Amino acid sequence: MNEALLRSLTPSVLGILVRRGADFAAAEDAVQDALVEAVRVWPADMPRDPRGWLVTVAWRRFLDATRADASRRRREDLVDETPAPGPVPATDDTLQLYFLCAHPSLTPSSAVALTLRAVGGLTTRQIAQAYLVPEATMAQRISRAKRTVSGVRFDRPGDVATVLRTLYLVFNEGYSGDVDLAAEAIRLTRQLAAAIDHPEVAGLLALMLLHHARRAARTAPDGSLVPLAEQDRGRWDTGAIAEGIGILQTALSRDRLGEFQAQAAIAALHADAPTAEETDWVQIVEWYDELAGLTDSPVVRLNRAVAVGEADGPRAGLAALADLDDSLPRHTAAAAYLHERDGDLVLAARLYADAALKATNLAERAHLTRQAARLNGRPQRGGAVADPRST
Amino acid sequence: MAKYLLLKHYRGAPEARNCVPMDQWTPEEISAHIKYMQDFAARLEGTGEFVDGQALAPEGTWVRYDGEGRPPVTDGPFAETKDLIAGWMVIDVDSYDRAVELAGELSAAPGPGGEPIYEWLELRPFLAEPPTITE
Numbered sequence: 001m002n003e004a005l006l007r008s009l010t011p012s013v014l015g016i017l018v019r020r021g022a023d024f025a026a027a028e029d030a031v032q033d034a035l036v037e038a039v040r041v042w043p044a045d046m047p048r049d050p051r052g053w054l055v056t057v058a059w060r061r062f063l064d065a066t067r068a069d070a071s072r073r074r075r076e077d078l079v080d081e082t083p084a085p086g087p088v089p090a091t092d093d094t095l096q097l098y099f100l101c102a103h104p105s106l107t108p109s110s111a112v113a114l115t116l117r118a119v120g121g122l123t124t125r126q127i128a129q130a131y132l133v134p135e136a137t138m139a140q141r142i143s144r145a146k147r148t149v150s151g152v153r154f155d156r157p158g159d160v161a162t163v164l165r166t167l168y169l170v171f172n173e174g175y176s177g178d179v180d181l182a183a184e185a186i187r188l189t190r191q192l193a194a195a196i197d198h199p200e201v202a203g204l205l206a207l208m209l210l211h212h213a214r215r216a217a218r219t220a221p222d223g224s225l226v227p228l229a230e231q232d233r234g235r236w237d238t239g240a241i242a243e244g245i246g247i248l249q250t251a252l253s254r255d256r257l258g259e260f261q262a263q264a265a266i267a268a269l270h271a272d273a274p275t276a277e278e279t280d281w282v283q284i285v286e287w288y289d290e291l292a293g294l295t296d297s298p299v300v301r302l303n304r305a306v307a308v309g310e311a312d313g314p315r316a317g318l319a320a321l322a323d324l325d326d327s328l329p330r331h332t333a334a335a336a337y338l339h340e341r342d343g344d345l346v347l348a349a350r351l352y353a354d355a356a357l358k359a360t361n362l363a364e365r366a367h368l369t370r371q372a373a374r375l376n377g378r379p380q381r382g383g384a385v386a387d388p389r390s391t
Numbered sequence: 392m393a394k395y396l397l398l399k400h401y402r403g404a405p406e407a408r409n410c411v412p413m414d415q416w417t418p419e420e421i422s423a424h425i426k427y428m429q430d431f432a433a434r435l436e437g438t439g440e441f442v443d444g445q446a447l448a449p450e451g452t453w454v455r456y457d458g459e460g461r462p463p464v465t466d467g468p469f470a471e472t473k474d475l476i477a478g479w480m481v482i483d484v485d486s487y488d489r490a491v492e493l494a495g496e497l498s499a500a501p502g503p504g505g506e507p508i509y510e511w512l513e514l515r516p517f518l519a520e521p522p523t524i525t526e
Contacts, residue, residue, distance in 0.1 A: 050400070107485045109392040130394065133442050133483050141439025169392075172522045182523050211524050227519065363521045 002042075005050065006035055007121035011191075013054045014118055015093025022062050025146040028118060030065060034058035069389065094119065095195045098188075099158025101165040103149050110145035111166045113171075116181075117142050120188055123162035126179045163192065164204050165258065171208050182212055193247075202251035207243035210267035213237040225367040229276035241271045259312030263293040281311035298328050306334050332358060333368060340375065349375035394442060394483045397497060398513040401449050401475040403435055408509035409502045410503040416503050424508075429501045435482060435493070444480035451475075481517075 010031060034057040043079035047053035101115040104133035116122045126137035189205045194306075217231035226232075248264045264285045273279040288304035293295075301324055309317020317338045324331060329341075335349035351371035358367035413421060435441035455464045480497070484490050494512045502508035 109483075109485050112392070112441075131483070132394075133439075137436060137441050137483070140437055144437075144439060172524055173392075173520070207524075215523075318503050360516070360519055360523045362518045365518065 006038060008191075009034065009051050009054055010121035011094040011097050011119045013058055015095075016055050017058055017062060018100070019093050019096065020059070022066075024060075024150045024152075025143070026062060026065060027058075027239065028146065030058045030062035033061040054336055091345040094191065096158070098163045098195075100149050101145075102158070102161060102163040103152055104162055104177060105148055106145055108166070108169055110141055110148070112169050113138060113141045114145040114149070114185065115166050115188070116170065119191075122179060122184070125155075130173070130179045130181050133180060159382065160196070160198055160200065164200060167192070169205060169262075171211075178390070182208070182215070187211060199251040199254050199256045200258040200260050202247050203258055203264050206244040206248035206251065207264035207267055209240045209247070210264060210271050213240035213271060217222055223363065224370075225363045227367075228270060235276070241268075244268065245272070246352070248295060257290065257294070259294050262287055262294060266291070279310070281307055285311050288389065299330075302328050302331060303333060306337070308354050309338045309341065314338045318342065329358075329360070330355070336368075336371065340371075345375050392483060392485060393487070393490070394481060394517040395494075396513075396517065397465065397480045397482065397494055397513045398487075398515065399477040399510065400513065401477045403475065404511035405515065407502075407511065409506050410508065411503045414489065418504055419504065420480075420501070423505065425503050431497055431500075432480065440482050440484050440489075440493070442481035442483050444478065446478035447476055449475055449477065487516075502504070 013034070014027055014031045017030060018024055022030065031054070034054050037057050039052060042050075080373055097119050099113070102111045102120055106114065116130075117124065124139050124142060126134050127142075128135040131138065167185050167189050170188070171182050173181045176198055178223045186205070186208045189201065189208060193201045193205050213232065214228075214236050216237070217233070217235040218226055244264065245268050248261065248268055251261050252265070266284055269280050269284050269287070285304065285307045288300060291295050291300050292304060302321070305317050305320035305324065308320045318335070321331070321335055321338065326332070326335075332351050333355035336348050336355055339351060340348035349372045352368050352375065356365050356368035356372065359368055413424075415422070432441060432444055446516065451467050455466075457464045482490060482493060484493065492516065494514045498510050498512050500508040
């Protein structure tokens with residue numbers, strides 16, 4: 001059975017049912033029934049129009065279910081008012097589904113879960129595994145989210161920024177379980193970019209592609225982090241980089257700059273440099289200035305200080321850092337790095353160790369601890385003594 | 392979306408305001424206390440914020456490697472130097488503020504006289520996966 005085909009059709013079928021007036025939760029149940037039916041019937045009898053087939057079966061299931069429902073009369077009124085299922089329209093209802101799943105009334109984690117379920121077509125189990133929570137917990141999160149948006153009408157356009165934030169959250173979650181969430185986020189953003197003409201959608205897609213292109217080089221085989229400057233650039237995915245840069249250039253040429261385009265521009269400058277030494281830090285600082293104007297985020301100004309340290313030397317970087325609140329995430333790590341480049345190794349080692357204590361993930365903590373240990377430089381013991389098996 | 396561990400300590404935390412040993416409560420007070428915690432867990436299952444939770448026995452054993460070919464050393468408990476953990480719950484919430492709010496609610500479990508015990512709970516964030524975008 002073609003699972004990829006079913007998954008790609010699911011959102012548009014769901015969108016059509018919802019637009020015809022089906023309650024979101026009921027529509028989702030009906031689409032699931034139709035998918036089960038497709039898995040059973042298609043191998044022997046593949047329809048010529050798979051999407052039309054799914055819409056017809058799902059709509060029939062929806063009507064059956066609503067007729068059987070206790071509140072029969074109200075539902076039947078709704079069915080009477082609704083136009084009979086005819087030819088499937090060419091307009092893409094998937095877009096409305098994106099808006100619904102990222103509705104501002106949902107918490108970020110609910111919006112993420114619902115997007116992966118309804119737009120991405122993932123199973124509840126797959127989503128639960130990816131977020132390392134029990135399946136029952138994720139099922140509750142999704143059903144609450146469905147209830148929250150079940151009364152939402154499709155009468156005005158949704159907020160693109162909310163949809164983009166949700167997809168960005170999915171992308172940033174990275175990789176765990178049997179679903180690659182970063183790849184899934186790219187797939188969904190690509191689909192969104194095809195349905196809507198918006199420079200920031202393109203900016204986000206470019207940003208994701210440019211980061212994803214470096215993924216294989218970002219971690220060593222033992223799972224430890226490899227800093228950008230030390231990554232093997234031969235392992236970067238040049239196809240994804242070229243695609244990301246192409247999408248970004250088209251978006252930038254429209255002169256409607258936004259946060260994601262600016263971030264993608266910075267990622268593109270890193271991806272474009274043949275070696276770390278050839279990175280155009282001056283231009284990266286200029287993009288951070290643009291970004292700071294767009295977001296006012298302290299994290300952006302922190303990253304800018306590091307870039308200034310590369311463009312104008314560590315003293316300039318430390319001066320930029322001094323203007324910022326030292327409780328910011330990664331402030332201590334940035335200070336450690338800049339002091340090391342400035343030659344103050346004792347202070348740098350202490351700051352790396354402090355930064356390790358503040359790290360929010362294991363790989364980063366191990367990396368920072370290793371940096372401190374490298375500068376503290378205790379001579380290595382001989383292997384024969386260090387290995388307890390040989391004593 | 393961040394996971395937090397809520398730790399209930401037997402010892403090691405500042406004394407709870409309404410601190411009477413549980414064996415001196417009435418059976419009804421004990422039932423009310425347990426029901427409060429069960430309801431709390433059930434409610435978090437409903438909101439999609441529950442990950443796991445278990446109660447622990449008060450006493451444990453300390454174990455240490457004792458050299459190649461020798462059985463591990465067991466001893467303890469070294470209770471006087473070590474705080475003991477009564478139980479734990481893992482939650483997955485949208486923000487630190489929400490985690491604090493929930494820890495506050497759990498701390499309000501009823502004790503003697505039906506009054507909250509004002510128990511101190513330790514709230515510890517889990518180390519997460521590294522985010523995809525760091526540079």
